[in-house]
Amino acid sequence: MVKVLVVEDEASIREMIALNLRLAGMEAVEADSAEAALPLLEQRPGCDAAILDVMLPGMNGFSLCETIRRTDQKIGIIILSAKGQEQDKIRGLSIGADDYMTKPFSVSELLARVEALCRRVGRSAGAEAGEQAPASLVSGSFVLDENRRVLLKAGKPIELTQVEFQIMELFFRNPGVALVRERILKGVWGENYFGDVKIVDVNIRRLRMKVEDEPSHPAHILTVWGYGYRWEE
Structure with a gap:
């Protein structure tokens, strides 16, 4: 329960x-x-x-x-x-x-x-209980381990919240693709979510602090101005 x-x-x-x-x-x-x-x-x-x-x-x-x-x-x-x-x-x-x-x-x-x-x-x-064995998603030096629900960067684990993990899943499954904020919102928070789209921006900032070497000059989670975000290896 x-x-x-x-x-x-x-x-x-x-x-x-x-x-x-x-x-x-x-x-x-x-x-x-x-x-x-x-x-x-x-x-x-x-x-x-x-x-x-x-x-x-x-x-x-x-x-x-x-x-x-x-x-x-x-x-x-x-x-x-x-x-x-x-x-x-x-x-x-x-x-x-x-x-x-x-x-x-x-x-x-x-x-x-x-x-x-x-x-x-x-x-x-x-x-974690082994009910399913999804494959890990690999992007450059990053590995998204879907069994342990953890992101690895050059072999070192980065702890993510469940929301952050799902955003990274969306990015890894759409490498190089510009994702509009509304698509990220619906893909992570669900079709029936009616909250503010700015929740996406806040989580992206949080992810950059964890993922990027220089969060103020991101190399992986890139902003597509006036549209959304794109993941690059």
Whole structure:
């Protein structure tokens, strides 16, 4: 069963999210603070996804997201906040969140986004368990190991979030092809995703920091101005 952590200090909102997750056939684990959430994240089996409110007592949701990402690149993370400012969305995505939703929100849309995240995590777990043996994708000095869900650069592993890994899959399967932002968005976040296309740009910046020798002068993830991005060996 898919396990989702809900970190929200407002009991009515937390309980409403948890109830709907359970009605959708998932296991919901609740915490009213980041400090209460951290021990829950250490339990096994671990959580497949986490919904983090930004305005928490003590450690806020951004700091919690950063803390989680230091040790777990695979869990799906959705930042949930009443703040709708552009800089808050960019900050949340830049520190490792996979998605960002602004209150008030549609419960059905939140569930759809959670399910999409969990499908990515589930695909990763299935590969690690040996349910499928996909071939590695090779591009120059890079190898995308689809069994371990890791990117190798000259033999050295680069840890990627599930979103980052899927973007790299899309690039490796379309080398030298200019991919419009909307295609990347639909290919990674799904056909029914209606979020801001800027989520692609933020993840590309994050990928360049991990992949490129000089992120400010990328040699592999190239910008196609006014269109999207292209991968070059």
